[in-house]
Amino acid sequence: MPLLRPSRDEDIAAITAIYAHHVLHGTGTFETEPPSTGDMAARRADVLSKGLPYLVAEQDGKILGFAYGNWFKPRPAYRYSVEDSVYLAPGLDRKGLGRALLAELLAHCEAAGIRKVMAIIGDSANAGSVGVHRALGFQQVGIVEACGWKFGAWRDIVIMQKTLGPGSSEPPAEPPAP
Numbered sequence: 001m002p003l004l005r006p007s008r009d010e011d012i013a014a015i016t017a018i019y020a021h022h023v024l025h026g027t028g029t030f031e032t033e034p035p036s037t038g039d040m041a042a043r044r045a046d047v048l049s050k051g052l053p054y055l056v057a058e059q060d061g062k063i064l065g066f067a068y069g070n071w072f073k074p075r076p077a078y079r080y081s082v083e084d085s086v087y088l089a090p091g092l093d094r095k096g097l098g099r100a101l102l103a104e105l106l107a108h109c110e111a112a113g114i115r116k117v118m119a120i121i122g123d124s125a126n127a128g129s130v131g132v133h134r135a136l137g138f139q140q141v142g143i144v145e146a147c148g149w150k151f152g153a154w155r156d157i158v159i160m161q162k163t164l165g166p167g168s169s170e171p172p173a174e175p176p177a178p
Helices: 009-025 037-049 097-111 127-135
Strands: 003-006 054-059 062-071 081-088 116-122 139-150 153-163
Touching (some): 003 097, 009 037, 009 054, 009 081, 037 054, 081 097, 097 127
Parallel strands (some): 081 116
Antiparallel strands (some): 003 054, 054 062, 062 081, 116 153, 139 153
16 A cells, blocks of 8 residues: 655645646546646645645655645635545556545544535546545535536536534634634
């Protein structure tokens, strides 16, 4: 099994390449133009500035995938709720790597004081992403139909959620930094 670890600055080129593949060939993201390496570095810095995890899977010095959690919405009241993102290098799906990355991400999110994780899954036909989230205890809470236009067709999003730790049963002990 690959090493799952916090991302480092030197991982950005590989992260950018993996994400660009999904932008250009997949419907899991609704971006239509791949962001630059600088854009991806800034996005990672934003996640880390909030005390949130940004992880990679590495094997033999090669980055195989990445996962991170970022605030569900930008307002500070949402700082206990994150949206997860998991992307794998081409050809590595259905080998358990996505599940391992997501499980590790959930553990890091819980350690950071996160209480709710949302998955906003591009394309309701994205059975792999829906399946890995369901396998790790996420529940589907909705589908927003035909809200994105990509590759010449309307695409849905599937909304799933998972409660971490005590959830909403008690107030947070120490809030994540806004």
